[in-house]
Structures are given as C-alpha cells and as structure tokens.
Amino acid sequence: MIKPFKAGITGTGSVLPDKKLTNFQLESIVETSDEWIVKRTGIRERRIIDNGMPLSELAAEASKRAIADAGIAADDIELIVATTITPDYLTPSLACQVQKQIGAKKAAAFDMNAACTGFIYALQISKQFIENGTYKNILIVSAEALSRVTDFNDRKTCVLFGDGAGAVILSRVDDDTGIGPAIIGACGEDGAVLTVPCFFATQEDLSLRSEGKKQVIWMDGSEVFTFASRIMGESTKNVLEDAGLTINDIQYIIPHQANMRILQNAARRLDVPMEKIYTNLEYTGNISSASVPVCLDEAAKKGFLKKGDKLILVAFGGGLTYGAALLTWTK
Numbered sequence: 001m002i003k004p005f006k007a008g009i010t011g012t013g014s015v016l017p018d019k020k021l022t023n024f025q026l027e028s029i030v031e032t033s034d035e036w037i038v039k040r041t042g043i044r045e046r047r048i049i050d051n052g053m054p055l056s057e058l059a060a061e062a063s064k065r066a067i068a069d070a071g072i073a074a075d076d077i078e079l080i081v082a083t084t085i086t087p088d089y090l091t092p093s094l095a096c097q098v099q100k101q102i103g104a105k106k107a108a109a110f111d112m113n114a115a116c117t118g119f120i121y122a123l124q125i126s127k128q129f130i131e132n133g134t135y136k137n138i139l140i141v142s143a144e145a146l147s148r149v150t151d152f153n154d155r156k157t158c159v160l161f162g163d164g165a166g167a168v169i170l171s172r173v174d175d176d177t178g179i180g181p182a183i184i185g186a187c188g189e190d191g192a193v194l195t196v197p198c199f200f201a202t203q204e205d206l207s208l209r210s211e212g213k214k215q216v217i218w219m220d221g222s223e224v225f226t227f228a229s230r231i232m233g234e235s236t237k238n239v240l241e242d243a244g245l246t247i248n249d250i251q252y253i254i255p256h257q258a259n260m261r262i263l264q265n266a267a268r269r270l271d272v273p274m275e276k277i278y279t280n281l282e283y284t285g286n287i288s289s290a291s292v293p294v295c296l297d298e299a300a301k302k303g304f305l306k307k308g309d310k311l312i313l314v315a316f317g318g319g320l321t322y323g324a325a326l327l328t329w330t331k
C-alpha cells in the first residue's frame with residue numbers, strides 16, 4: 001500500500017477587532033449584570049467589528065499572518081477553505097474575497113458552513129487533499145462577525161457572542177507530526193435549538209425573535225448546553241480511541257469557547273484538570289468557528305506548544321454539528 005502523505009499545521013494567525021464590548025456596557029443595553037454573565041458563562045468582554053468593516057478584511061489579515069508564520073508565499077497556496085456563518089456576501093464567497101485580498105492567484109476557493117464546528121470540518125476535509133497528494137499547501141480561515149446576527153434585545157444570547165478570525169496553513173509534512181484521526185458528525189434532527197434564518201423563516205422562527213426580526217440568532221441555551229457538555233467528552237474519547245492514545249498522552253485540549261461551565265463539565269467527564277484546557281472566552285466570548293483557530297494561534301504564540309505535543313481540537317455547534325481531531329504539533 002502507498003503510504004499517504006501527512007498534513008500538519010505549519011503556520012497560524014489570528015485577529016480580534018479593536019472595539020471591545022464589555023459586560024458593563026451590556027448592562028445598559030439589556031437587563032443583565034456583569035456578575036450574572038461572569039458566573040453563568042465566564043465571559044467578561046468580547047470584540048466587535050466596526051460597522052463599516054467587511055469581515056473579509058479581518059479574514060485576510062488573519063490569513064496573511066498565518067502565511068507569514070508558515071514562511072510560504074501566497075502563491076504557494078493551492079486551496080482556500082473559509083468557514084463562516086456570517087459572510088459579507090453569499091457570493092462571492094468569503095474564500096474568494098480572501099483570495100483576492102492576499103493575492104493567492106493559484107488557489108481554488110470555497111466557503112463551508114458547519115457553524116461553530118466549521119474549523120474542525122474544514123480540517124478533516126482539507127487534510128484529505130494533502131494526504132492523497134492533490135495539494136501541498138492549504139489555507140483554512142475561519143472568520144465570524146456574530147455581532148451582525150446578534151439580537152441586542154435578547155439577553156439570553158446577546159451576552160454570549162463576539163467577532164474574530166483565525167487561520168492556519170495546512171502543509172505536507174514528512175515527520176510524525178500533523179493531523180491524526182479526526183471525526184465530524186451532525187444531529188440534524190435537533191437543529192431547531194439554534195437557528196439563524198436566511199432567505200426563509202417560518203412563523204415560529206419569527207415569533208421567537210424580538211420585533212419579528214429574521215436574521216438574528218435564536219437559541220434554546222439549555223438544550224445546546226446539555227448537548228455540548230456530552231458531545232465534547234464523547235468526541236474526544238472517540239478520537240483518542242482511534243489513535244490508540246489515552247487522555248494522559250494529551251498536552252492540551254483546544255476546545256470551542258462557548259461557556260466556561262461547558263468546558264468544566266467536559267473536563268470532569270474526561271477527568272482532566274482545567275489547566276490542560278485552553279480558554280480565552282473571558283475576553284473573546286463565543287466566536288463560533290473562529291474560536292478554535294484563534295485559541296491555537298494564541299497558544300502557539302504564547303509558547304505553550306512545542307514540537308511533538310499532542311493536542312485535541314474539539315467543537316460543537318449549530319446544526320447541530322460536532323467534531324474533534326488529534327493534532328501533533330509540527331513547528
């Protein structure tokens with residue numbers, strides 16, 4: 001049998017918008033308190049994109065940083081996969097806009113939507129192209145402007161979300177590092193617990209939202225909470241089993257950042273100390289598919305990761321979707 005190539009992460013980059021929205025500022029928008037938000041979610045502030053700024057600019061900047069970090073040229077990129085639920089346009093895709101802004105003229109480009117699990121889906125799909133020898137360098141960029149689909153009359157959701165972008169370069173590597181087993185999955189039958197209508201909305205969709213607004217998030221938070229607390233542990237265990245590893249072999253879990261209590265529940269179920277779970281939601285909030293690559297970039301830049309470290313990347317989100325991957329750090 002021909003040995004497949006391996007796909008590793010050889011560069012990372014991220015950007016958070018400058019503008020902060022603190023819990024204290026939210027106190028003057030909805031009936032809430034810094035105390036409630038911190039206690040129930042762990043979030044203190046989030047970053048919000050300026051009204052006049054396209055999301056593609058944030059995505060392109062994160063991409064440029066990842067390209068520089070990988071030490072390649074934009075011309076070396078053969079595929080751009082962008083993940084987002086808040087693109088500036090349905091067409092051209094965010095990936096095509098990024099291609100233009102970074103000058104990656106030789107790349108194919110498309111968007112994909114698996115909500116907060118988007119980055120893990122992109123990783124699982126993109127690594128196939130490296131493993132089967134089709135491409136050598138792929139840019140994955142996950143960018144979200146959730147403030148644009150946030151209902152600032154709904155205290156149950158508006159305190160949770162933020163904006164940001166994270167990117168990675170996936171390249172062929174010829175050592176034992178790189179992406180190992182990964183799983184992606186979906187429970188479409190439970191999709192109604194987290195929705196953002198686009199061109200169509202049922203009467204029920206509209207009745208759930210303040211002032212009959214259409215393109216805003218509505219969520220049954222406790223249903224998502226229960227799903228998330230269970231699926232993070234399960235997905236992580238499945239990947240470890242596929243890899244023939246135990247949780248003790250893992251240096252860090254880099255999870256989707258939705259709620260500190262979800263992460264604490266997952267840590268308990270996996271029997272790992274919180275020190276092994278990377279968190280940044282205190283100052284980012286939930287930035288959907290961007291959260292895992294932003295965390296990965298931060299962890300790398302802070303010097304937390306060294307070559308050969310084994311990481312679990314794990315996420316869940318609207319759809320409902322879930323996914324996890326084993327990553328052995330390449331750099």
Ligand code: UT7
Pocket residue numbers: 031032033036037040041116155156157159194219220221222224225228258259286288316317318
């Ligand atoms: O990326 C994936 C998407 N999202 C998630 O993963 C979110 C998952 N869910 C959660 O994180 C939590 O369910 C929430 C943070 C959304 C809600 O926390 P909770 O502890 O489950 O609160 P709850 O919905 O059970 O509400 C408890 C109380 C309610 O008041 P009553 O009915 O008991 O009087 C809410 O109205 O807290 C109230 N409440 C608030 N109070 C102050 C809800 N939101 C707020 C708020 N400030 N922002």
